Amino acid sequence: MSSLPKYRQQTRGEIQVWLCAAGLACGLLMIGGLLLLILANGATVFWPKPITECTVRAQDGTESKISGEVVKTQLRRTAEGGTKTEIQLFTGNKDAYGLGFRFIDRESITSETQPEDLILAERMEYGDAIFRPVQLKRKDGSTLPATDPRFHQTLQDLVREGNHLRDRILSLEKGRIGKINARIKATELRIKELQTDGKPQAATEISRLRNRITAEQKKFDGLIQESRQLRAQLDDAELVCRLSSGEERTVKTGNIVFFFEPNRLSLGQKIWVFLRRVTEFATSEPREANTEGGIFPAIFGTFVMTILLALLVTPFGVIAAIYLREYASQGLLVRVVRICVNNLAGVPSIVFGVFGLGFFVYGMGSFIDGGAKVPLPPVWWLAAAIGFIVCLTVSLLLAVQSPTPGGESARPRGFASRLKPLVATLAVALGVVTLFQCPYFHGFFSSSLPTPTFGTGGILWASLTLALMTLPVVIVATEEALAAVPRGVREAALACGASKWQTIQRVVLPSALPGVMTGVILAMARGAGEVAPLMITGVVKLAPSLPLDLDAPYIHAERKFMHLGFHIYDLGFQSPDSEAAKPMVFATTLLLILLVVVLNLAAISLRTHLRRKYQASAF
Amino acid sequence: MPPEPATPASPTTDFSAQGEPLNPAFIEVDHFHFWYGAKQAIQDINMEIPERQITAFIGPSGCGKTTLLRNLNRLNDLIENIRHEGDIRIDGQSLYDPSVEVISLRKRVGMVFQKYNPFPKTIYENVVFSLRVAGRNAKAELDEVVERSLRGAALWDEVKDKLHESAYGLSGGQQQRLCIARAIANRPQILLMDEPCAALDPVATLKIEALMTQLKEEFTIVIVTHNMQQAARVSDRTAYFFMGRLIEYGPTLQLLSKPREKATQDYISGRYG
Structure with missing residues (x-):
C-alpha cells in the first residue's frame, strides 16, 4: 500500500465548476428577471387598486380636488436643481379632463382620502370614469337619487341590460346583416361576370339577379332599422354623476360596461373584479384603438398562425432532411x-417578410386571383407542357430502373445516371412554367378584381413566410435526429429484406421522431414570437373577422389577422395614449409568453408520448 | 468455464458426429477478393460451406472474417467505394448475378448482429418486421410466425404475455434472442451471426449457443467469433482467417487440436501477436 502514487491532480474544489455555475446563473438571472418583470407588471394590471381623492393647492392658493389610482411615485428634478416628489394619478374621465393621467407634486397635496362612495366605471367610449353618482334619469322623466337604497341595484340592472343589448346588436350586425351583405356582394359579382361574358341569355339572368338584390336590400334595411331601435334603447337611461372636481356630467348607462366601488371592495370582491377583468381581456374584442377591451382576436390569430406554421414547416423540413x-x-x-x-437561419426575418410579400403575396396570390399576368403564347405553353410531361416520364423511368434500393451503392456511373439530376431539374422548371404561365387559367377570383382576394397579405401567406423562415431549424434538428439513429438498427432492417424507403419509413423515422419534434417546437417558439415579417404579409391592427369561423368554407386562409406580437408593438408605439396602453403592453406580452408556453408544452407532451412509445421502458 | 445452464442439452457434446452434410458445398466462395476503397480486405478466398451445419470464422481483428460474412447477404453494399472480384454462390446461384435482387437475397439470408439491435417497436412487430415489409399482413399468419419464431429462439415462454410491449424492456440476452427470432421469422436458408454473444454475459451466451445447435437442424449457420471455446462448443467446421486470407479451414475438432498451419497453431494457443 505504501507504493500508491501521489496524485498531483486536484480532485476537489475545481474552480471551473464555479465558472460554469456563474455562467448559468447569469443566464438564469436575465431570463428570470425578464419573466418576473413581465409577470409582475402584466398580472397586476387587472387587480383593482384603491382610489385616492387628493386635495391639491395650486400656486395661487385655490384648492381643488382630484381622484384617481396612484400609479407610481417618482422624483423630479426642478429647474433650480433640487428634486421634488411627484405622484402619477390615473384619473380616468378622459372626456372631461382631456387626459387620463396626471402628475401632481406631493407637496402641493394638502390632504388624501379614500372615500368609499367613489365609483370606477368602465365605459365603451373614453375609457374609465371615476365619479360619485348623483341620480339616475330615465327618458320618461323619472329620477332615482343615489341616496335611494334601490339605486345600486337599479344601476346594476341597467348596466346588465345594456351589455345584453350590445351583444344583441353585435350578433345582429355581424350575423344576419353580415350574411345579407355577403349575399349581395356575391350576387353583384355574378352580375359582373355575366356582363363581361356578354351572352345573349344573360340579360334575363341579370335582371333576375338585380331583383334579388333589391329584395335583399329591403331585408337589409329592415335589419338596420332594427339595430337602430336597439341602439336607441341603449340611450334610455342616463346617470348623472359628479366628478371630484365638482363638475357634473351625465353618462348613458348603456355606455357603461362594468362598474364597481374600488374603496369598498372586500378581498373576495377584489378577486372577483380581477377575474372578470382578466376574462374580459382574454375573450373580448379590442375597443378604442386597441387600448381598451380585450385581445381575443390577437390570441386566436397567433394560435392559428402558429399551428398553420407547424403544419407547413414539418413536412417540408422532414422531407428535405x-x-x-x-x-x-x-x-x-x-x-x-x-x-x-x-x-438561412441567420437571415434577418424582415428579409423573409419581403420575400414572402414578393413571392407569395404578389406572385402566387395574384396568380390564384387572376391567373398569369404575362401568360406564354399558347404554342409556347403547349411546348412547355409537352416538355414537362416528357421530362417527368423520363425522370420517373430513370428512378425506377436504378439499382434496387438498399442494394449496390457503388456509385452508378454512365450517361443515364449523370442525366438524372438534370432531367429532374428540367422537369421541375418546366412544371413551374406550365403551371404559372398557363394562358388558359384566369384565376379563381378574377371577377372581384381589382380587389385582391389572395393577392394581398393573409394568414396563409404569413404562415408560409414564417414556415420558410423556420425551415432551417427543422431541417437541422431532423438531420441530427436521423444521424443519431444507430447504424445497427438500419442494418438490421435492411438485413430483414426491407428496402431503403421501408427502412426509413418504418424504423429510422419513428426513432428520429422525438428529435424532429424538438425541431418543430423550436420552430414554433421562434415563429410565434416573430413580428417583422408578419407586418408586411398579413397582420393588421384590427381584423374585422377571425381566420376560422362558422361561415363556409370555415377556414379563411386569405383573411388578414391580428397577432399578439404585432399588438404589443401597436399598443406600445402606435397608440394615441401610450400611458393608458402601457399596462396592456405588459398584459399582452404575458399572454403571448403564456401562449407560446402552452403550445410548447403540448408539443413536448406529444414528444414524451412518442419517446415512451418508441424507446426504452423500465423493465 | 461457467456452469452448465439448466436449459437444452449441452452444446459441447456431439459436435463432430453429424454424419455427412446434406450439401457440402451449399455456399461456395470462389476466388473472392474485396476492397474498401484502396484497401484490400479480402484476398483470394476459396471455401465451401456445408448446408445445415455451423461454420465458425475465427481470426484476429481486421482479418476479414466479418467482411466476408457481410458479403454473404451483400450488406457491404451500403458502404461507398467498395469493389470485389471473384464470386460467391449460394446453392449454385451467384450473389452478384445482375438478375439477383438484393432484397430477395436478404430474405434468404438472415443476420444476427454483434450488438443486439431490436427496432423501436413492440416485440410482436419486431418479429414480424420481415413479413410486413414483404407485404404479408394477414393476422393469422403473423400470429403463427410470432409464436413459431419466438419458440425457435427459445424466447416464447418469457415474452408470450407481453408481446405488445416495447422490445427495449427486455434484458440483453432476451433482446439478442429476439433478434434471432426476427432473423428466422422469414424462414431463411442461411443464418449469419456476427459475434452474437460479444455483448452478452456467460449465462446468456450459453443460452444462445444451445439455441444455435437447435437451429442448425433447419438453417445453415455461419458465425463469426473471437472466442475459440465458443467455436469449439458450437461449430462443426472452423475457418481461420489472417490478414484477409483464409489460412486454414476444416472440421472444428481437427483444426483446434491438430492444426496443419503454424499460424493457426500460434493463434489458438494464444501466441499470436
Missing part, C-alpha cells in the same frame, strides 16, 4: 447545401 441525410451522396454539393440552409 431525409433527402439530405439519407439519399444524397455526401459530397461537396450536399455540404454546400447544408451550409446554405444553416445560413
Whole structure:
C-alpha cells in the first residue's frame, strides 16, 4: 500500500465548476428577471387598486380636488436643481379632463382620502370614469337619487341590460346583416361576370339577379332599422354623476360596461373584479384603438398562425432532411447545401417578410386571383407542357430502373445516371412554367378584381413566410435526429429484406421522431414570437373577422389577422395614449409568453408520448 | 468455464458426429477478393460451406472474417467505394448475378448482429418486421410466425404475455434472442451471426449457443467469433482467417487440436501477436 502514487491532480474544489455555475446563473438571472418583470407588471394590471381623492393647492392658493389610482411615485428634478416628489394619478374621465393621467407634486397635496362612495366605471367610449353618482334619469322623466337604497341595484340592472343589448346588436350586425351583405356582394359579382361574358341569355339572368338584390336590400334595411331601435334603447337611461372636481356630467348607462366601488371592495370582491377583468381581456374584442377591451382576436390569430406554421414547416423540413441525410451522396454539393440552409437561419426575418410579400403575396396570390399576368403564347405553353410531361416520364423511368434500393451503392456511373439530376431539374422548371404561365387559367377570383382576394397579405401567406423562415431549424434538428439513429438498427432492417424507403419509413423515422419534434417546437417558439415579417404579409391592427369561423368554407386562409406580437408593438408605439396602453403592453406580452408556453408544452407532451412509445421502458 | 445452464442439452457434446452434410458445398466462395476503397480486405478466398451445419470464422481483428460474412447477404453494399472480384454462390446461384435482387437475397439470408439491435417497436412487430415489409399482413399468419419464431429462439415462454410491449424492456440476452427470432421469422436458408454473444454475459451466451445447435437442424449457420471455446462448443467446421486470407479451414475438432498451419497453431494457443 505504501507504493500508491501521489496524485498531483486536484480532485476537489475545481474552480471551473464555479465558472460554469456563474455562467448559468447569469443566464438564469436575465431570463428570470425578464419573466418576473413581465409577470409582475402584466398580472397586476387587472387587480383593482384603491382610489385616492387628493386635495391639491395650486400656486395661487385655490384648492381643488382630484381622484384617481396612484400609479407610481417618482422624483423630479426642478429647474433650480433640487428634486421634488411627484405622484402619477390615473384619473380616468378622459372626456372631461382631456387626459387620463396626471402628475401632481406631493407637496402641493394638502390632504388624501379614500372615500368609499367613489365609483370606477368602465365605459365603451373614453375609457374609465371615476365619479360619485348623483341620480339616475330615465327618458320618461323619472329620477332615482343615489341616496335611494334601490339605486345600486337599479344601476346594476341597467348596466346588465345594456351589455345584453350590445351583444344583441353585435350578433345582429355581424350575423344576419353580415350574411345579407355577403349575399349581395356575391350576387353583384355574378352580375359582373355575366356582363363581361356578354351572352345573349344573360340579360334575363341579370335582371333576375338585380331583383334579388333589391329584395335583399329591403331585408337589409329592415335589419338596420332594427339595430337602430336597439341602439336607441341603449340611450334610455342616463346617470348623472359628479366628478371630484365638482363638475357634473351625465353618462348613458348603456355606455357603461362594468362598474364597481374600488374603496369598498372586500378581498373576495377584489378577486372577483380581477377575474372578470382578466376574462374580459382574454375573450373580448379590442375597443378604442386597441387600448381598451380585450385581445381575443390577437390570441386566436397567433394560435392559428402558429399551428398553420407547424403544419407547413414539418413536412417540408422532414422531407428535405431525409433527402439530405439519407439519399444524397455526401459530397461537396450536399455540404454546400447544408451550409446554405444553416445560413438561412441567420437571415434577418424582415428579409423573409419581403420575400414572402414578393413571392407569395404578389406572385402566387395574384396568380390564384387572376391567373398569369404575362401568360406564354399558347404554342409556347403547349411546348412547355409537352416538355414537362416528357421530362417527368423520363425522370420517373430513370428512378425506377436504378439499382434496387438498399442494394449496390457503388456509385452508378454512365450517361443515364449523370442525366438524372438534370432531367429532374428540367422537369421541375418546366412544371413551374406550365403551371404559372398557363394562358388558359384566369384565376379563381378574377371577377372581384381589382380587389385582391389572395393577392394581398393573409394568414396563409404569413404562415408560409414564417414556415420558410423556420425551415432551417427543422431541417437541422431532423438531420441530427436521423444521424443519431444507430447504424445497427438500419442494418438490421435492411438485413430483414426491407428496402431503403421501408427502412426509413418504418424504423429510422419513428426513432428520429422525438428529435424532429424538438425541431418543430423550436420552430414554433421562434415563429410565434416573430413580428417583422408578419407586418408586411398579413397582420393588421384590427381584423374585422377571425381566420376560422362558422361561415363556409370555415377556414379563411386569405383573411388578414391580428397577432399578439404585432399588438404589443401597436399598443406600445402606435397608440394615441401610450400611458393608458402601457399596462396592456405588459398584459399582452404575458399572454403571448403564456401562449407560446402552452403550445410548447403540448408539443413536448406529444414528444414524451412518442419517446415512451418508441424507446426504452423500465423493465 | 461457467456452469452448465439448466436449459437444452449441452452444446459441447456431439459436435463432430453429424454424419455427412446434406450439401457440402451449399455456399461456395470462389476466388473472392474485396476492397474498401484502396484497401484490400479480402484476398483470394476459396471455401465451401456445408448446408445445415455451423461454420465458425475465427481470426484476429481486421482479418476479414466479418467482411466476408457481410458479403454473404451483400450488406457491404451500403458502404461507398467498395469493389470485389471473384464470386460467391449460394446453392449454385451467384450473389452478384445482375438478375439477383438484393432484397430477395436478404430474405434468404438472415443476420444476427454483434450488438443486439431490436427496432423501436413492440416485440410482436419486431418479429414480424420481415413479413410486413414483404407485404404479408394477414393476422393469422403473423400470429403463427410470432409464436413459431419466438419458440425457435427459445424466447416464447418469457415474452408470450407481453408481446405488445416495447422490445427495449427486455434484458440483453432476451433482446439478442429476439433478434434471432426476427432473423428466422422469414424462414431463411442461411443464418449469419456476427459475434452474437460479444455483448452478452456467460449465462446468456450459453443460452444462445444451445439455441444455435437447435437451429442448425433447419438453417445453415455461419458465425463469426473471437472466442475459440465458443467455436469449439458450437461449430462443426472452423475457418481461420489472417490478414484477409483464409489460412486454414476444416472440421472444428481437427483444426483446434491438430492444426496443419503454424499460424493457426500460434493463434489458438494464444501466441499470436
